[in-house]
Amino acid sequence: MAMAYRKPSDTEVVEAIKDALHRHGVVNSQRKMTELVLKELRRHDSDYSVSEARVRRLAIRNDLAKIEIYGRETRDKTLAGACPVCGGRTKRIRNLTVYGGTVTMGYRCSVCGYWTGLRQRVPTLYVFSPK
């Protein structure tokens, strides 16, 4: 069976995010947020599909929502690099030591505010509030 999914443009997704937030206010999960955005998009084209990550990234990059990120610490060592929430670059969080040097405490994303300690903190819940 053929799946006829179509990809909306960034502009269409951004408009759908704005409409969904305007209609529903605070949305307390990524899955719910994506469902609401899909509902808006499908008013225009019933074959439209969009991923949770794309909705989240476009909401952050276009400053459409304040996003609270809840996470759970894993046993894995954090690797420097791309933010798992928005794809931005994470920067070291440094602390001064009593010996005058610095020590890395974790990493923070300057775009969305996601942070993690030296053990990787995996996002488990997102709460979206209209800006």
Ligand SMILES: [Zn+2]
């Ligand atoms: Zn980020």
